[in-house]
Amino acid sequence: MEETPQNPSTAQDDPQTAKLRLEIATLKKRLPWEPYLNFIPLVTALVPTAALMFSFLQFQTSQQAEQAKRVSSQIQVDKAEILKFGEDKKQTLSKVAFLFGDLKIALTSEAGDKIRASIEQQDSKRAFTKALVSLITRDLDFDDARDIVFPNIARAQWDDYQDYLKENPGELKVILKAYVNALRSLDLKNPKYVQTMKYHVDTGQYIVVNDVYKDKEGEKPRFRHFQDILDGFTDQLPAADSRPDVKTIKTESIRDFSDILCNEVVARKIFAAEFIWTKCMG
Numbered sequence: 001m002e003e004t005p006q007n008p009s010t011a012q013d014d015p016q017t018a019k020l021r022l023e024i025a026t027l028k029k030r031l032p033w034e035p036y037l038n039f040i041p042l043v044t045a046l047v048p049t050a051a052l053m054f055s056f057l058q059f060q061t062s063q064q065a066e067q068a069k070r071v072s073s074q075i076q077v078d079k080a081e082i083l084k085f086g087e088d089k090k091q092t093l094s095k096v097a098f099l100f101g102d103l104k105i106a107l108t109s110e111a112g113d114k115i116r117a118s119i120e121q122q123d124s125k126r127a128f129t130k131a132l133v134s135l136i137t138r139d140l141d142f143d144d145a146r147d148i149v150f151p152n153i154a155r156a157q158w159d160d161y162q163d164y165l166k167e168n169p170g171e172l173k174v175i176l177k178a179y180v181n182a183l184r185s186l187d188l189k190n191p192k193y194v195q196t197m198k199y200h201v202d203t204g205q206y207i208v209v210n211d212v213y214k215d216k217e218g219e220k221p222r223f224r225h226f227q228d229i230l231d232g233f234t235d236q237l238p239a240a241d242s243r244p245d246v247k248t249i250k251t252e253s254i255r256d257f258s259d260i261l262c263n264e265v266v267a268r269k270i271f272a273a274e275f276i277w278t279k280c281m282g
Helices: 015-028 034-082 093-113 118-139 147-157 159-167 169-189 219-241 244-261 264-274
Strands: 198-200 205-207
Touching (some): 034 093, 118 159, 147 159, 147 219, 159 219
């Protein structure tokens, strides 16, 4: 009689196979989300880390906001102090130079902290420039040894100052005229002082040869004032090169200045190729 073969699934399994079958059956009975339970320890560890990072970002944002407030406040303080120069006679030129430097640093920091459009910053910058020019043209006394240096500090320390004068030649004309008037005032108080000056080629210096003033008391501040007038006038002149139609302002200003100098040698040295001969020069 032929023997019927047994079904492999019903055959007696060895212990290892039985264990494997049991594990497979168990896996089939698991709930759908059970595989994700293995990630619970990882998630548990990540939650505090994420909370810590969030807290750090909040702190950093808060710090940046506080820093922005401090910078903005410093900018306003510096501007206000600079614009007090005309009324506060105790304010020194060195302090003004420091305030301009501090203002530039603060503005650079503000620009780095903000992504906002620069239009607002430019408007604020231009508003301060207008106030500066107004201070110079309306409040400063160019016969004063302290006041006459301020425009040159503004020109050197504040970039928008020169740009503003190029765009507003009327204001430039007023400032150049103030230097011309300062030279006229110096001449009226000290007749033949500038007219008799010489220029020493080897030393590159202007020399007072009039015995009325040479080596006399008060000569040092007088000569320094002359130098400040000269430096201020020549340093402001380049703003008149911006447009052909503004050239007349430069030409007229040089002519007026030279006419008061009435000193061909000195005038030629000062203005070089732009020298203008005047009748008083003989």
